Amino acid sequence: MKMKVFLQAYNVWEAVEPKDPKTVIEDKADKxxxxxxxxxxxxxxxxxxxxRTTAKDMWEAIKTASLxxxxxKKAKAQTLKAEFESLTMKDSEQLDDFCLKLNGLVARxxxxxxxxxxxxxxxxxLRxxxxxxxxxxxxxxxxxNLETMSIEEVIGSLKAHEERLSGQVESKEGQQLLMTEEEWSKHEATNGKLLLTREEWLQRSNRGGNQRSRERIDRSKIKCFNYGTYGHFAAECRKPKRDRVQRGEANLT
Incomplete structure (x- = not known):
């Protein structure tokens, strides 16, 4: 288009596309x-x-190459348009990264x-x-009004919404952490320690460790859970083992 206007301005356009095909072009105008x-x-x-020996031949060759x-260019543009239409933002993707990718496609x-x-x-x-x-x-x-709204306005609104969502998530995580610590403290105050040492566990379960540790314990205070008598552990009891109901009756007696 620019070449056509340029040639017309210097009155030599007739050498390229004459109005009458039978018109003889002067050699000076053609040159x-x-x-x-x-x-x-x-x-x-x-x-x-x-x-090429004439301006007309040169013009036809340029038109063919440009075509x-x-x-x-049109094929590449169609490919980019298809990529633009299929582009979607992932849940884990940042809004800035997505908009950068989208604007890059639009510019190309x-x-x-x-x-x-x-x-x-x-x-x-928005889709x-x-x-x-x-x-x-x-x-x-x-x-x-989406017809008059600019891309920057939409991205700004979405960005503000993203920042607000991020703040809400951080607040919920902090509340959940405080609640967990509070429940942990309450549980310890009610039930005592959750973890015991080996010695504490052996004492509470009435299970001795080795023979030497048992000998150091005052057996007069040891109660046999099998018959409810004192003086030995249930594991050392020589009498037949009783079930839970029998042990309850013995303890009640």
Whole structure:
């Protein structure tokens, strides 16, 4: 388009696309048009046009090369658009990382000549966020004008909501930790220590360790849980073992 306007401004456009195909182009006008085309193209493209002898032939070659480049750009733009549509934010993903990825795709699509509106991107963001943003996304859709809302406004609202959710999670964790410590202290005050030393456990369970430790204990205070008599451990009792009901009757007696 720029080359066409440039050639028209110098009155040599007729050498490229004459109104009447039968019109004979002056050699001077044709050379001027060729010189202007050479000044407007890159060196890589210039080498491919070295064998062209007229401005019209050069113009057709440039159109063909540009057509192929346009097809490649359109194919790449379609691929990026498909990636844009399938993009979703994960629950564990940070909002800044997701928006950076989204904005990068939008910039690449626009750089390829494809138009993508601001409102379209805003609606995509609200569709792509996880369930933790569902409340703020619904509020923006119901009470906000998505057609005039900017991407920065939507991201700012979602960011504020993310910070508020983060504060609530930290507060709940702190309350849960304090509750656990309080319950632990209450349990110790009611039931005593949860952990016993080996000696304490042996004494409370009426189980002696080795023979020497048993000899140091005053056996007159040791009660046999089998028959309820004193003077020995239940494990040392030589009488037949009784069941729980029999032991209860003996103890009651």
């Amino acid at each position: 001027r048009a060729m010189a202007m085309i050479y000044q407007s193209i890159s060196e890589e493209l210039l080498l491919t046009l070295a064998e 192929g480049a346009d097809r490649v 699509i626009r750089a390829l000549g494809e138009s993508i509106g601001e409102a379209y991107v805003v609606k995509k963001i 792509a966020v996880p369930t933790k943003f569902l409340q703020i996304a619904s509020a923006l859709e119901q009470f906000g």
